[in-house]
Amino acid sequence: MKIAVVNSRTSLIIENRIVDVEEASRGDLSADPIRMFDQWAALSALAGSGIALTGMPEADESAMQLPQPMPVQAFGIGLNYADHAEESGLDLPAAPLVFPKFSSSIVGPDAVLRLSSETVDWEAELVVVIGVDCFDVEVDDAWSVVAALTVGQDISDRVVQFEGGANPQFGLGKSAPGFGPIGPWLVSVDEFALETLALDISCTLNGETKQSSNTSNLIFDVPTLVSYLSKRVELKAGDIIFTGTPSGIGWGRTPKELLAPGDVLETTIEGIGTLRTVVAAR
Known part of the structure; x- marks a missing residue:
């Protein structure tokens, strides 16, 4: 569905x-x-x-809006692909690295991303949509509380994200207006082979492929993430989880590549669709 x-x-x-x-x-x-x-x-x-x-x-995807009610909570997961941790020069996390994406950043497909600075980067991500209020969910039961999957971009201002030095501000660096596009629609989990969830994920910038991977490469898979979060906070129906990005971000390139006005960012996940975001000056 x-x-x-x-x-x-x-x-x-x-x-x-x-x-x-x-x-x-x-x-x-x-x-x-x-x-x-x-x-x-x-x-x-x-x-x-x-x-x-x-x-x-x-x-007509250009006529579609945020494909669900505004989430009460939006979570991000950092360093959840080994190749992304490597390009970031950081060790693999021993447990899911969780940060907030404040709900005011969440928008739908074909939204215009107005840049907050010249250091804004892309991150293609699979997004999990919680279907029921839940707390203390076991890994084996986690899929039962997930309604759907969708495509997302965890847009990030790298200077804001790391301005705290040894104490980075992931939530602030990833929560400016428009920094959490998702869509173009939700696809119910019964459409997927949940035992493996091996979905190709890619991101293009102005038609050039920047990221290409598969969700089977997640360090912490969807059931692990849902269970981990639910044992610490109550999840509400409509909450979303950005599950992490593979390698290929602009900040990890030499020289660095960052978003600029006029760019068109397209993120595609197998079995879901393509999320398009247009970049503009603030």
Whole structure:
């Protein structure tokens, strides 16, 4: 099941057509995105009910909005691919390295990223969407509390991130307006082989590939991350987890490559889709 928000209404994406869930359910389901996770099972049933698509509008990713309600909490995971830790000159973490991405940074697809400085970098990431309120979840049960996966960019101002020296400010460096684009839609976890979750992930800048990896290379996999977080904080339906980025960031290159006005950043994950972000001056 693919779920998007179009014209501020929850919609299914079926065979590249937009299906308004309230209209398709004849009013049984609300199209208000705030009800999305309360209705998740019913949305899944509707998606599989054989909806007649004649006359339904074609999906236009440029018209799509943040594909879920604004999350109460957004978490980032640092150094979760070994090659990224190596390019950053840092040791592999012994446990998930968690930082906040403040919710005010979260935006949808085709958002305009207005640069906060000349030291802003990209990070392609798989994003996990929590489906129910939960606490103290075991690893073996973790997938049961995950509703969906989507594509994300953990945009980062490297100077702000590291201005604390030995005490870096990851949360502040990664939470300026527009620094957390996700989308273009959510894909329910029943669409994936969860035992392995081996999804190709890539990022292009102005059409040139900058990052290319696979989610099977995550140091701490999705169930481990969900369980680890849930044993320390209560997770809420709609919370999101940016699971980490592979190598290929601009800051790790010689010479460094950073985002500039006019750039187009595209992040693609197999089985989900492509998230497009346009860069502009503040």
